[in-house]
Amino acid sequence: MTVAFLSQFFAVYGSLVNFIGINALLALSLYVTLSAGQLSLGNAAFAGIGAYTAGILTMRFDVPYPVSVAAGAGLSAIIAFLIGLPVLRIRGIFLAMATLAFGEVVRIAAVNLDITGGAQGLVGIPNKTTTYTIYGVLAATVYFLAVLRGSKIGWSFAAIREDETAAMALGINTAFHKTLAFVLGAFIAGIAGAIYAHLNFIITPGEFGFSAAVQLLIYNVVGGTQSVYGPILGAFILTALPEVLRGVPLAAGPLRLGINGVILLLVILYLPNGLISFFRGLNRVS
Amino acid sequence: MFLEFEKISRSFGGVRALWEVSFVVEAATIHGIIGPNGSGKTTLINVVSGLTGADSGRLLLEGREVHRLPPYRIAALGIARTFQNIRLFSNMTCLENVIAGQHLTAGRALIPRLLRLPSASVEERRCREDALSCLSSVGIENRAGALAKSLSYGERRRLEIARAMALKPRLLLLDEPIAGMRQREIEEMESLFRSLAEAGVTILLIEHNMPFMMRLCSRITVLHFGQTVTTGSPEDVCAHPEVIEAYLGVESC
Numbered sequence: 001m002t003v004a005f006l007s008q009f010f011a012v013y014g015s016l017v018n019f020i021g022i023n024a025l026l027a028l029s030l031y032v033t034l035s036a037g038q039l040s041l042g043n044a045a046f047a048g049i050g051a052y053t054a055g056i057l058t059m060r061f062d063v064p065y066p067v068s069v070a071a072g073a074g075l076s077a078i079i080a081f082l083i084g085l086p087v088l089r090i091r092g093i094f095l096a097m098a099t100l101a102f103g104e105v106v107r108i109a110a111v112n113l114d115i116t117g118g119a120q121g122l123v124g125i126p127n128k129t130t131t132y133t134i135y136g137v138l139a140a141t142v143y144f145l146a147v148l149r150g151s152k153i154g155w156s157f158a159a160i161r162e163d164e165t166a167a168m169a170l171g172i173n174t175a176f177h178k179t180l181a182f183v184l185g186a187f188i189a190g191i192a193g194a195i196y197a198h199l200n201f202i203i204t205p206g207e208f209g210f211s212a213a214v215q216l217l218i219y220n221v222v223g224g225t226q227s228v229y230g231p232i233l234g235a236f237i238l239t240a241l242p243e244v245l246r247g248v249p250l251a252a253g254p255l256r257l258g259i260n261g262v263i264l265l266l267v268i269l270y271l272p273n274g275l276i277s278f279f280r281g282l283n284r285v286s
Numbered sequence: 287m288f289l290e291f292e293k294i295s296r297s298f299g300g301v302r303a304l305w306e307v308s309f310v311v312e313a314a315t316i317h318g319i320i321g322p323n324g325s326g327k328t329t330l331i332n333v334v335s336g337l338t339g340a341d342s343g344r345l346l347l348e349g350r351e352v353h354r355l356p357p358y359r360i361a362a363l364g365i366a367r368t369f370q371n372i373r374l375f376s377n378m379t380c381l382e383n384v385i386a387g388q389h390l391t392a393g394r395a396l397i398p399r400l401l402r403l404p405s406a407s408v409e410e411r412r413c414r415e416d417a418l419s420c421l422s423s424v425g426i427e428n429r430a431g432a433l434a435k436s437l438s439y440g441e442r443r444r445l446e447i448a449r450a451m452a453l454k455p456r457l458l459l460l461d462e463p464i465a466g467m468r469q470r471e472i473e474e475m476e477s478l479f480r481s482l483a484e485a486g487v488t489i490l491l492i493e494h495n496m497p498f499m500m501r502l503c504s505r506i507t508v509l510h511f512g513q514t515v516t517t518g519s520p521e522d523v524c525a526h527p528e529v530i531e532a533y534l535g536v537e538s539c
Contacts, residue, residue: 144400150410152394159386162375169335169369170453171361171390 013243014131020239021134022196027219027231028141029188034225035154036181037161038088041213042099043189045106046076048208050190051197052116055125058198060115065128069194076190080183088178091164095182103213110205121204122197129199137195138232141188145228157181218260222267224274233276238263287346288313288488289334289457294343294353296329302512303329306343309507309517316479316489318499318520321509322533327492328370330509331459334490335367336360347457362390364456368446368463370492376435380426380445383434384417387452392416420448425474440467444475457488464495476502496534500524508533 010017026047033040050072057068087098110116117123148154156177159167168174197203215238223234241263242256271277289311296304304326311317319327332338334345336357345353352360375383385392392413398406421427424444429437434445443463450458460479464472472495479489479502493499499506500520508515508523510532516523523529 147399148396150394151396151399152389152392153396155386155394156389158378158382159375159389162377162386163373165337166369166373166375167386168357169337169361169367169373170387170449171358173356173358 010131016240016243018129018131018134018199020236021131021138022192022199023219023235023239024232025134025138025141025192025195026189026216027223027235028138028145028228029185029192030216030220031185031225031228031231032145032148032157032188033181033185034220035149035161036157036178037164038178038181039093039096039217040099040182040185041096041210041217042080042083042102042106043185043216044208044210044212045099045103046080046186046189047193047196047212048106048110048203048205049076049079050193051203051208052110052122052193053190054194055122055197055203056115058126058128059122059124065198069191069198072194072197073187073190076193077183077187080186081179084179084182088182089175095178100210100213103208103210107205107209110208116205119205121202123202125197125201125203127198127201129195133195134199137191141191142228142232149228153177153180218264220274222264222274224271224276226273227276227279229279230274230276234274237275287311288348289490290344290346291330292344292346294330294333294340294345296326296333296338296341304333304340305512307509307512307514308343309514311488311490312505313488314483314486315504316483316491316502318503318506319490319492319509320494320496320499320506320523320533321515325509326512327509328461329512331367331461331490331492334360334457334459335365361453364454365459366450366453366455366457367459368443368450368461370461370465372442372446374434374442374446374449377433379431379433380421380437380448381414381417381430383445383449384420384452385413387420387449388413388417389453391452391454417452420451421445423451423478424448440471443467444471447475447478451482455487457490458482460489460491460493462492462494464493464498472498 026043030040030043053075054068054072057063057071058065083098083102087094111119156172159170159172160174160177164174219234219238220231222238223232224230238260241259267274287310291307291309293306293308294304295306307330319330321327329338333340336355340353344351347363352363375386378386393409418427418430421430424447426441426444429441434442437445447463464475467475476498483489503520505517506520506523507517508529515528515532516526
């Protein structure tokens, strides 16, 4: 009975469950960077780099799936390091500006290159990602980030986010830790992109553009960044909402963005720490 | 000589914040800096902690040049500070503020934690005890779980001192540590600073409360328009005609 129900549920909502997992992973990629007080608008592009790299490696070069995922994530991290190195030595919103521009560069490159398949996208990526892969990676990421938070690195991130000058005076190498937070975020985004590519048969440049980058930020704002579970909650609610509202006339279609906007507005006005603040116990490390 | 200022100068645009400041701070003493507003006291502390670079001159810590090091390297030499305008991590609790201040003194390595090694939790417990003892040395251990932003002004100053102490400093730079404190709190801080100096910590202290400085400091440097007027014992400084003219006024100590 339960088994029959579950298999039926999966037949209908399997892809939704998968997308929730991927979006949660993408939301966490931005959460790491935000936890050090840095705003990256490039995580969608890093997911794109991971997706295209892994897709091309498996399709053209017959590279085993885990290796191409690792390569996609690794390349994202390396590129993030090269961008972050000059930008993160300075304070302020320069990372947001640089990554915003970088995201467009990646999108336009993907549209114009031959190896990426141009505007039609990369077609025929073998389907190797399962729901187990997605949630296995998500669980590992959550565990890693939860432990990271209580480690020396996590406390440094938190100190920089609160007051960079005070953090410096306490002996924290702020440029190093900001770069680390950014590179770690790009790495997780790269993994998410790579497993997404092998879930979907086709990837197109538009999926990794500016609106996707902002969507990740919205997951974090709606869910809240006080806890690792906040961004996951945000990704879950905003990914599932259109499905839940499918029966309501117009809601799944033209009204969807409007409903997202209303939720975002209400959270910003009334729950500055996000929806996760309903679950108090998860919020603090100590 | 523990800390030596050698003709340190620093200008902001056309303003000479510090001009060839030279004096020496002896180890394990409490050394005061006084002077009118805008005389360069905070700039001097900023130069020592590396937040502001010196245009010229040298700063020597136990004979080693330190004025070109970035702030985090200076902190690693055992130099901790507080800020005149209080820079706490306001969304953290008091305990968390001190934990964040343990960056250089606690391990909290990632790998043993990921592997859930028993050594990691033993270390964490020890670090938390250390953090609590920092809080109790400034008398706010009962506020450990309170958010920093919910503290009173005096408590905030004390928490900032506790956070600086988490670094286990050899040199503590305090920028107006008792501003806004009540008399009883001031007395508590006085005995805390004394016991720190007895334990071997050198304290470089800016404060406008002259009776406090007279009681506490073994030597005082007077700044005026970025220049050193004099350095000497509190009694000598008080009797110095230029100091009376520039800062103290007649019959103030």
